[in-house]
Amino acid sequence: MDSYGTDTVKELDQTSEEEYATQSKLIKEFITIPSIDKAWIFNSGSGPQAMVAMSQANLLANKRRKFMLSGHISKESSNLSVNFHWAPFPVEMTGASAFVPSPSGLKLLVVRNPDDKESSTKFEIWSSSHLEKEFHIPQKVHGSVYVDGWFEGISWNSDETCVAYVAEEPSLPKPTFDHLGYYTKDNVGLDKDIGSWKGQGDWEEEWGEAYAGKRQPALFVINVDSGEVEHIKGVPRSISVGQVVWSPSSKGSAKYLVFAGWLGDKRKFGIKYCYNRPCSIYAIKFRDASSGSDEPKDNAKEAFPIHNLTKSISSGFSPLFSKDGKFLLFLSAKTAVDSGAHWGTESLHKINWPSDGKLSEIADIVDLIPVVNCPDDGCFPGLYVTGLLSDPWLSDGHTLMLSSYWHSCRVILSLNMLSGELSRASPNDSDCSWSVLALDGDDIVAVCSSPVSVPEIKYGKKVVDPAGRPSWQWLDIQNPIFKSSEKVTSGLSSLEFKILKVPVSNVSECLTKGAKKPIEAIYVSSSKSKENGICDPLVVIVHGGPHSVAPCSFSKTLAYLSSIGYSLLIVNYRGSLGFGEDALQSLPGKVGSQDVNDVLSAVDHAVEMGLADPSRITVLGGSHGGFLTTHLIGQAPNKFVAAAARNPVCNLASMVGITDIPDWCFFEAYGDRTHYTEAPSPEDMSRFHQMSPISHISKVKTPTLFLLGTMDLRVPISNGIQYVRALKEKGVEVKVLVFPNDNHPLDRPRTDYESFLNIAVWFNKYCKL
Numbered sequence: 001m002d003s004y005g006t007d008t009v010k011e012l013d014q015t016s017e018e019e020y021a022t023q024s025k026l027i028k029e030f031i032t033i034p035s036i037d038k039a040w041i042f043n044s045g046s047g048p049q050a051m052v053a054m055s056q057a058n059l060l061a062n063k064r065r066k067f068m069l070s071g072h073i074s075k076e077s078s079n080l081s082v083n084f085h086w087a088p089f090p091v092e093m094t095g096a097s098a099f100v101p102s103p104s105g106l107k108l109l110v111v112r113n114p115d116d117k118e119s120s121t122k123f124e125i126w127s128s129s130h131l132e133k134e135f136h137i138p139q140k141v142h143g144s145v146y147v148d149g150w151f152e153g154i155s156w157n158s159d160e161t162c163v164a165y166v167a168e169e170p171s172l173p174k175p176t177f178d179h180l181g182y183y184t185k186d187n188v189g190l191d192k193d194i195g196s197w198k199g200q201g202d203w204e205e206e207w208g209e210a211y212a213g214k215r216q217p218a219l220f221v222i223n224v225d226s227g228e229v230e231h232i233k234g235v236p237r238s239i240s241v242g243q244v245v246w247s248p249s250s251k252g253s254a255k256y257l258v259f260a261g262w263l264g265d266k267r268k269f270g271i272k273y274c275y276n277r278p279c280s281i282y283a284i285k286f287r288d289a290s291s292g293s294d295e296p297k298d299n300a301k302e303a304f305p306i307h308n309l310t311k312s313i314s315s316g317f318s319p320l321f322s323k324d325g326k327f328l329l330f331l332s333a334k335t336a337v338d339s340g341a342h343w344g345t346e347s348l349h350k351i352n353w354p355s356d357g358k359l360s361e362i363a364d365i366v367d368l369i370p371v372v373n374c375p376d377d378g379c380f381p382g383l384y385v386t387g388l389l390s391d392p393w394l395s396d397g398h399t400l401m402l403s404s405y406w407h408s409c410r411v412i413l414s415l416n417m418l419s420g421e422l423s424r425a426s427p428n429d430s431d432c433s434w435s436v437l438a439l440d441g442d443d444i445v446a447v448c449s450s451p452v453s454v455p456e457i458k459y460g461k462k463v464v465d466p467a468g469r470p471s472w473q474w475l476d477i478q479n480p481i482f483k484s485s486e487k488v489t490s491g492l493s494s495l496e497f498k499i500l501k502v503p504v505s506n507v508s509e510c511l512t513k514g515a516k517k518p519i520e521a522i523y524v525s526s527s528k529s530k531e532n533g534i535c536d537p538l539v540v541i542v543h544g545g546p547h548s549v550a551p552c553s554f555s556k557t558l559a560y561l562s563s564i565g566y567s568l569l570i571v572n573y574r575g576s577l578g579f580g581e582d583a584l585q586s587l588p589g590k591v592g593s594q595d596v597n598d599v600l601s602a603v604d605h606a607v608e609m610g611l612a613d614p615s616r617i618t619v620l621g622g623s624h625g626g627f628l629t630t631h632l633i634g635q636a637p638n639k640f641v642a643a644a645a646r647n648p649v650c651n652l653a654s655m656v657g658i659t660d661i662p663d664w665c666f667f668e669a670y671g672d673r674t675h676y677t678e679a680p681s682p683e684d685m686s687r688f689h690q691m692s693p694i695s696h697i698s699k700v701k702t703p704t705l706f707l708l709g710t711m712d713l714r715v716p717i718s719n720g721i722q723y724v725r726a727l728k729e730k731g732v733e734v735k736v737l738v739f740p741n742d743n744h745p746l747d748r749p750r751t752d753y754e755s756f757l758n759i760a761v762w763f764n765k766y767c768k769l
């Protein structure tokens with residue numbers, strides 16, 4: 001009996017080892033598909049030139065490898081054809097944290113952030129042929145330059161003499177102790193060799209998940225000729241700054257630095273994925289030493305006053321000047337701030353910018369794109385933008401190009417700021433996702449992808465209809481770099497996708513109109529399975545947030561799962577971005593029920609349509625998607641043959657005291673902002689428990705794989721571990737992978753690779769693939 005058992009185990013091990021070996025070869029091909037991150041178009045005498053920043057997983061270094069590909073664009077006006085003549089090879093840029101071309105395109109700033117707390121930040125100024133200047137800025141001046149989504153802002157002034165940017169302010173001095181253990185004043189006598197040491201000093205709060213070591217983003221200006229760095233005074237420490245731009249230059253008028261600022265004095269809540277943090281657009285005068293400014297010399301050390309330009313609105317970010325400098329535009333997530341949802345339908349606004357540089361106390365804020373609550377069928381569903389291009393203007397100076405979610409797709413929009421007309425610039429009939437990368441005059445360089453096609457650069461040629469309205473004719477261009485491997489190409493070749501409209505169940509009268517509309521689910525499958533009349537096993541994919549969206553775009557890891565024989569059902573349940581504010585706001589207070597039912601409706605719909613075999617359905621999700629995954633296996637214990645949860649929220653009651661976003665737990669559990677407190681009551685704890693997957697643990701049977709990151713500050717690992725232990729106690733089959741150096745997204749190259757390798761092997765085991 002013993003030996004029989006042992007042999008069986010050995011046999012199983014051998015089979016699974018072989019499977020790991022086979023799958024690892026394929027997943028590697030997918031994981032290393034490059035991404036297109038940014039692009040710039042330069043207009044030189046010889047015609048437009050493109051520079052495309054790309055990145056690719058580097059499994060050996062466990063980092064992303066960055067590289068730049070350049071190309072020359074030639075256009076045939078007779079037949080509307082456009083050719084990109086790419087350089088034969090890209091150039092590796094690993095180690096560079098940011099590249100920022102100057103407005104004229106004659107200089108390129110490269111910032112290299114230090115790897116440790118001792119080294120300097122490097123600023124390099126490149127011309128077309130060589131390195132012109134290099135400056136090393138020591139830690140005592142500032143730490144790393146911010147290159148993240150919120151606080152990043154690196155901006156050349158118009159005459160290209162200075163760059164404004166955001167960097168980590170040096171931390172407050174630490175107390176020092178000598179070899180006798182005595183406190184020493186002013187670091188005097190700190191000599192590690194004889195046993196002196198630095199203490200920790202007061203705790204300074206950081207900006208939460210993904211912002212380890214980031215406490216105080218502050219404003220700096222570097223003179224690119226002398227390398228002199230000025231820390232801009234006058235911004236109180238209570239404000240964390242980001243997204244700095246220069247005010248337009250007009251002779252004689254004051255020059256301002258305009259930026260977004262977040263208050264972080266009382267408590268810094270996590271800011272990653274959180275648009276609900278109150279923020280304003282501020283302006284502060286810049287004393288330009290070279291301009292012979294109106295400021296008296298003896299004032300030179302004094303700070304200018306700071307102006308809050310958006311006092312009457314709870315959120316203002318992404319400041320952008322109109323081409324003529326008459327308006328300052330900004331995005332707002334006031335719906336998120338005012339409601340408490342971590343993301344919501346956004347709006348776009350403008351204020352007048354005074355030509356004499358004299359800022360008024362209360363600026364009149366004009367809506368350019370208001371919040372959409374309940375979109376009419378087929379109409380614009382509201383604004384969901386992650387950022388704006390630094391120069392998003394067409395040559396008329398008043399048409400702005402931007403990318404936004406529109407139901408399950410990302411689309412390119414054009415907004416005529418004068419008429420208010422908003423239209424879709426990417427093709428109306430496309431179910432792919434589109435993002436504008438850069439403008440080439442009035443033409444658009446974009447990236448387009450779908451769940452079954454890798455990202456490709458597309459060229460949108462502007463054409464004007466007889467009524468003078470612009471539209472874009474989309475052209476394929478040469479994409480030599482994206483020649484995927486044979487395995488990827490053949491894996492993707494037989495796949496197809498469609499977006500299903502799924503009616504929601506249990507529509508109660510108290511729901512708003514927008515919350516009764518059908519949801520969408522992206523269905524990806526092999527065309528071969530249809531030919532055979534047999535359904536492939538299905539992976540139901542549920543995104544996190546919950547106020548986020550799974551766009552109809554290429555995902556390397558999901559494409560890998562499709563290529564090995566799974567159909568996918570990617571569900572954008574109510575609460576997702578892209579469907580108007582009514583639908584989004586219908587979820588808070590009902591998490592764990594409404595979202596769970598929406599996912600079950602989508603699954604039932606797929607089964608009824610003959611798209612899924614009910615005996616071979618699995619489920620996969622991370623974070624709030626992990627909350628849904630673990631809810632689904634508890635509430636629908638017979639539905640799923642296997643599950644995989646990545647950093648899942650399993651117990652709000654144990655998460656609330658240790659996450660960087662405790663307000664999220666309250667908001668999603670109660671549906672409003674009023675219940676939030678740093679000291680939850682027993683009633684709060686009871687509600688959290690009752691709304692969490694852990695409350696359904698007794699019903700779970702589904703074998704579940706857990707992927708957990710030890711450094712996760714958003715959903716601390718203890719949440720997953722507690723649930724795992726409870727499942728083990730019940731005898732449910734579990735497998736756990738812990739990544740000690742990963743935080744919430746689990747997206748470091750080796751982690752991503754090992755996670756999805758295991759997900760595939762786990763699902764294969766229960767789907768008999």
Ligand SMILES: CC(=O)N[C@@H](C)C(=O)N[C@@H](C)C(=O)O
Nearest residue numbers: 273342544545546623624625
């Ligand atoms: C706001 C937020 O971070 N919520 C988490 C619980 C979550 O679900 N995060 C999403 C964005 C994720 O996919 O990680």
